[in-house]
C-alpha cells in the first residue's frame with residue numbers, strides 16, 4: 001500500500017517541506033522552479049496555485065486548468081509530489097483527472113461549511129491526501145469541523161496548514177499567527193500533522209525566518225514556503241516569495257530542537273518547573289484573595305445602588321499597569337489581555353453577589 005502523507009511527514013527530515021510559487025504562470029516557470037527547489041532544498045512537495053481566490057476582482061486569478069499539467073509534470077520530473085488548492089467540486093474533478101498528488105483547502109474556503117462539504121463529497125473515494133488551511137477567522141472549531149467533514153467522506157490522510165488569521169492593517173503581520181490556535185488543534189487532534197505557512201503570516205520575505213523558527217520551536221511538523229524563480233516579477237504575492245537559493249539559505253539558519261529530552265535534562269528542568277509551579281500557586285492564591293475583595297465591593301455596591309462597571313476607575317488601573325509593563329519586562333499586549341481577563345472575572349464575581357438569582 002502506498003505510504004500516506006502523514007507517514008511521509010513523520011519520516012521526513014524536519015521540517016517536512018512544501019515549496020513552489022504562489023501561482024503557476026507557465027510550464028517553463030514551473031519546470032525551472034521545481035528543478036531549483038529539488039537541487040537546493042530537501043522539499044518533498046511542489047506547490048502552485050492554479051485558481052487563486054483574490055480579494056479584489058481585477059487581480060490575477062490564476063491560469064486555471066491549463067496549469068495543472070505544468071504543475072504535475074514539473075513535480076514528476078524532479079522527484080516531487082504536487083499540490084494545489086481546490087475551492088469547489090469542479091476543481092476537485094480536474095485535479096483528480098490531472099493526477100495532482102495532494103489537495104489543499106484554502107483559508108477562505110475553510111470558513112464555509114457548505115464549500116467544505118461540497119469538496120469532501122467530490123473527493124469521496126479518491127483517497128487523496130488533503131491539507132486544510134486554518135479559516136481566516138480565529139475559530140478552532142471551524143478548522144476542526146473541516147477535518148471532520150473530510151473524515152466523514154472517508155478521507156483520512158489529512159494535515160493542517162497554519163497560515164495565520166485576518167487582521168486589518170497590522171504592520172507586522174499580513175495574517176496574525178495566534179499561535180494558541182494551532183497549539184489547541186494539536187491538543188485536540190494530536191494525530192494531525194501541522195505545517196506552518198510563514199509566507200502568508202508575514203507577507204514579507206524578510207520576516208520568514210523568525211516565523212519558521214517559532215513554528216519549529218512549537219514542534220510543527222513542516223513548512224510551506226512560497227518560492228519563485230524571480231519573486232519580484234511574480235504575478236501574485238511578489239513581496240513574500242523567495243528564490244530557491246534564498247529558501248536554502250533561510251533553512252540553513254533554522255535551529256532544529258527536539259521535544260524528547262534525556263533523563264538528566266529532565267531532572268534539571270524538573271527543579272525549575274517546581275519553582276514555576278510554586279509561583280503559579282501563589283499567583284492563584286492572590287487571584288482568589290483579589291476576587292474575595294471584589295465580592296466585598298460588590299456587596300457594598302448592591303447595598304448602595306452603585307453599578308458594577310466603574311469605567312473611569314478601571315481606565316486608570318489599566319494605565320497604571322501598562323506604564324509599568326516595560327519596567328517589569330512584560331509586553332504591553334500581555335498586560336492588556338491579562339487585565340481584561342481579570343476585569344471580566346471580577347465583574348462575574350460581583351454579578352454573582354449583586355444579582356444572585358440571575359446567573360452569570
Ligand SMILES: C=C(O[C@@H]1C=C(C(=O)O)C=C[C@H]1O)C(=O)O
Pocket residue numbers: 294297308309310311313314317342343346347350
Ligand atoms: C472592583 C470594582 O469593580 C469593577 C472591577 C474592578 C477590578 O476588578 O479591579 C474595577 C472596576 C470595576 O469596573 C471596583 O469598582 O473597584
